[in-house]
Structure formats: structure tokens, C-alpha cells
Amino acid sequence: MSPKSPLTVIPPDIVAVSDYEAYARERLSDMAWAYLQAGAGDEHTVRRNLEAFSEILLKGRVLGSAAGGHTRLSLFGHVYEHPIFLAPVAYQKLFHSDGERATALGAAVTQTLMVLSTLSTVTLEEVAQAETAPPLWFQLYLQADRSVSLDLIHRAQREGYRALVITVDAAMAGVRNREQRAGFRLPPHLSAVNLPSQSPVPTAAPGQSRVFDGLMKTAPGWDDIEWVLSEARLPVILKGIMAPEDADHACRMGVHGLIVSNHGGRVLDTLPAAIEALPTVAAVVAGRVPILLDGGIRRGSDVFKALALGASAVLVGRPYVQALAAAGPLGVAHAIRTLREELEVVMALSGTPTLDRIRAEHLSL
Ligand SMILES: Cc1cc2nc3c(=O)[nH]c(=O)nc-3n(C[C@H](O)[C@H](O)[C@H](O)COP(=O)(O)O)c2cc1C
Numbered sequence: 001m002s003p004k005s006p007l008t009v010i011p012p013d014i015v016a017v018s019d020y021e022a023y024a025r026e027r028l029s030d031m032a033w034a035y036l037q038a039g040a041g042d043e044h045t046v047r048r049n050l051e052a053f054s055e056i057l058l059k060g061r062v063l064g065s066a067a068g069g070h071t072r073l074s075l076f077g078h079v080y081e082h083p084i085f086l087a088p089v090a091y092q093k094l095f096h097s098d099g100e101r102a103t104a105l106g107a108a109v110t111q112t113l114m115v116l117s118t119l120s121t122v123t124l125e126e127v128a129q130a131e132t133a134p135p136l137w138f139q140l141y142l143q144a145d146r147s148v149s150l151d152l153i154h155r156a157q158r159e160g161y162r163a164l165v166i167t168v169d170a171a172m173a174g175v176r177n178r179e180q181r182a183g184f185r186l187p188p189h190l191s192a193v194n195l196p197s198q199s200p201v202p203t204a205a206p207g208q209s210r211v212f213d214g215l216m217k218t219a220p221g222w223d224d225i226e227w228v229l230s231e232a233r234l235p236v237i238l239k240g241i242m243a244p245e246d247a248d249h250a251c252r253m254g255v256h257g258l259i260v261s262n263h264g265g266r267v268l269d270t271l272p273a274a275i276e277a278l279p280t281v282a283a284v285v286a287g288r289v290p291i292l293l294d295g296g297i298r299r300g301s302d303v304f305k306a307l308a309l310g311a312s313a314v315l316v317g318r319p320y321v322q323a324l325a326a327a328g329p330l331g332v333a334h335a336i337r338t339l340r341e342e343l344e345v346v347m348a349l350s351g352t353p354t355l356d357r358i359r360a361e362h363l364s365l
Pocket residue numbers: 035036037049087088089090117118119139167239261262263264265266294295296297315316317318319
């Protein structure tokens with residue numbers, strides 16, 4: 001049976017972002033579904049990202065006034081209407097025929113920051129130049145050839161992207177058994193159009209390790225971050241920080257922000273949940289740079305908990321992609337609006353009319 005077309009109206013039974021999952025499944029091939037949902041190994045970390053949020057309880061404070069409240073925040077010199085951002089997700093034409101263009105439209109109408117992946121299927125120029133473009137950051141996968149990375153940085157700067165997000169936790173994709181079992185391969189009509197051509201995967205000679213002598217030959221290191229800091233005119237944010245030691249190193253080096261993330265459990269299985277790693281990272285960072293978090297955000301209450309534990313904002317991945325697959329830009333916009341309104345309800349019922357008032361004391365820890 002061929003997949004269904006995207007919905008053109010949101011059905012009344014979609015009231016939470018998780019409701020998009022079943023509608024997305026009916027509209028995606030088995031391979032695209034496996035790629036979207038996959039985690040590394042046995043997917044313990046994928047599940048833990050979700051479970052850890054439900055184990056953190058709110059406190060509930062009554063009779064506080066929330067009239068005149070709002071969800072605005074300021075980051076790196078720009079004001080954002082709310083703290084729910086779209087995480088970089090590769091190859092979005094796997095999920096909707098307009099790919100990142102459709103996501104960007106849904107983001108623009110809800111005034112949502114979108115982080116565009118290096119591995120997008122629409123060029124970074126086309127996304128930025130759309131008549132209705134959202135605020136944008138560019139996610140950079142450092143390339144083996146520095147001149148290719150530099151070209152991406154210059155293009156992002158020229159097109160008005162406001163920050164560079166360097167993903168540092170995926171020197172290789174990890175072991176994704178779900179993708180392997182589904183025989184996932186990128187369809188021949190799709191490619192990472194920002195890159196000159198798909199760089200060949202480094203190979204190892206017979207008898208050598210595929211990992212140490214192959215994939216890791218061109219993997220980035222801290223010296224590459226130093227190099228980006230010396231070249232870029234934009235704030236540089238590292239995505240994929242879980243260890244306080246790395247967070248401290250990055251701050252000392254002069255990075256401008258951190259994203260606590262385990263890549264949605266897609267790279268290294270049995271890492272803790274991102275929300276579990278946040279408090280120790282926040283303690284060592286001690287306000288030197290803003291911290292964001294992604295992994296497992298499915299409810300406005302999850303956003304509230306992340307903010308209470310030290311994040312300035314969060315990113316969502318799979319939920320908006322499921323909404324994109326189910327209902328295109330309309331789905332993306334509706335999913336974000338749903339999360340934002342849930343956050344507002346939790347804020348109002350916790351006596352925290354603005355984001356800066358959300359603290360650990362609003363949780364039952
Ligand atoms: C299909 C898919 C593709 C992804 N591609 C990228 C990518 O290109 N670059 C990146 O930094 N992270 C990528 N991620 C990770 C997300 O940015 C984010 O860390 C993760 O999805 C957050 O977890 P969540 O899906 O539970 O919200 C991808 C995630 C998914 C689900």
C-alpha cells in the first residue's frame with residue numbers, strides 16, 4: 001500500500017504532539033520511518049530521554065498572578081517569542097515533498113527558530129531567501145576538508161543565519177540497528193545539497209579497523225572548534241555536550257553556547273537522558289554561556305522542567321518531523337503551537353509568568 005498524502009486539515013483527535021505519530025507512520029515508507037525513529041543499539045537512551053521527564057515532578061504553586069505573562073526570551077542579541085526551537089534534522093524530503101521549505105514555513109508562521117542541518121535537502125540559501133523565512137541558525141557538521149566547512153560558514157553568514165551550531169557528538173552515526181534491519185539507504189533522488197558532493201566515506205585497508213583506521217581518520221577534534229572560533233563572525237554553539245568536563249573545556253575555549261543533547265539517543269546507546277545530564281552541566285557552566293537542551297521534549301511541562309534545571313531554551317526533533325510528515329507546514333505550526341500553549345498553561349499554574357521566573361524550586365526534587 002502506498003503512503004497516504006499529507007492531511008490538509010488537522011483532525012480533532014490530534015491534541016498533543018504525540019498524536020502525530022500514528023498519522024506520520026501512515027504517510028512514510030518503512031525506510032523513512034526507520035530513519036526517523038531510530039536510536040542507537042537497543043534504544044535505551046531514546047526511551048530514557050522520555051521516561052526521565054515523567055520522573056521529574058512539578059511542585060504546583062497556587063494563587064500566583066500570571067496576568068500579562070509571556071514566553072519571550074533573548075539569546076545572543078536576538079529576541080525570540082518562545083523557547084521551543086526546531087532541532088536540526090537531516091534529509092527532510094524523506095518526510096515531505098517540500099522538505100525543509102515546508103518546515104521553515106511552519107516555523108515562520110509561529111515565529112519559531114529553526115536550526116537547519118548541514119544535511120538538508122533544500123539549500124541553505126533557498127531556506128533563508130523564502131518570502132516567509134523563520135529566524136535561522138545553521139548546524140554545521142565539520143567536513144574533512146576545512147575549505148568546505150569554511151565555505152558553509154561564509155554562506156550561512158551571508159544569508160543571515162544568526163548562529164552556528166557545531167554538532168560534536170556524531171563523529172560517526174553510531175550503530176543504528178533499526179536502520180540496518182530496515183535496509184535504510186537514502187533514495188537516489190535525495191542528497192545533501194549544501195555539500196559539493198557526497199564526500200566518500202573514509203575506508204580502511206583489509207585487516208584494519210573500519211572505525212579507528214577508517215571513519216575516525218577525518219573526525220573533528222577540539223582544534224577544529226578553536227579554528228571555527230577564529231574564523232566565524234557568528235556565535236558558536238556546541239551541540240551534543242553531556243559531560244561537565246567537556247562543557248567546562250568548551251567554555252574556557254570561548255564557545256558562546258552549549259546544547260546538552262545525546263542526539264535523541266541516535267548515536268551512543270546507554271548514555272543518560274539529556275535532562276539527567278543538564279544539572280551537572282549547568283553547575284559547571286555556572287552562567288558563563290547559555291545552555292539549551294534537546295532529547296525527549298514532548299510536552300510543555302518538559303520544556304518547563306528543562307528551563308527549571310538550567311536551560312534557556314529547548315529544541316524538538318522527532319515531534320515536528322512527525323507533524324511535517326502528517327500535515328506539512330500546517331502540522332509543524334500546529335505542533336509548535338500546541339507545545340507552546342502547554343508551556344503557558346504550566347507557567348500559569350506554577351506562578352511563573354515569565355521564563356526567567358522558572359527555577360528548580362518549582363519542581364518537587
Ligand atoms: C531523523 C533525524 C535526523 C537528525 N539529523 C540531525 C542532523 O543532521 N544534525 C544534528 O545535529 N542532529 C540531527 N538529529 C538530532 C536532533 O537534532 C536532536 O538532537 C534530536 O532529534 C532530539 O531528540 P528528539 O527527537 O527526542 O526531540 C537528527 C534527529 C533525527 C530524528
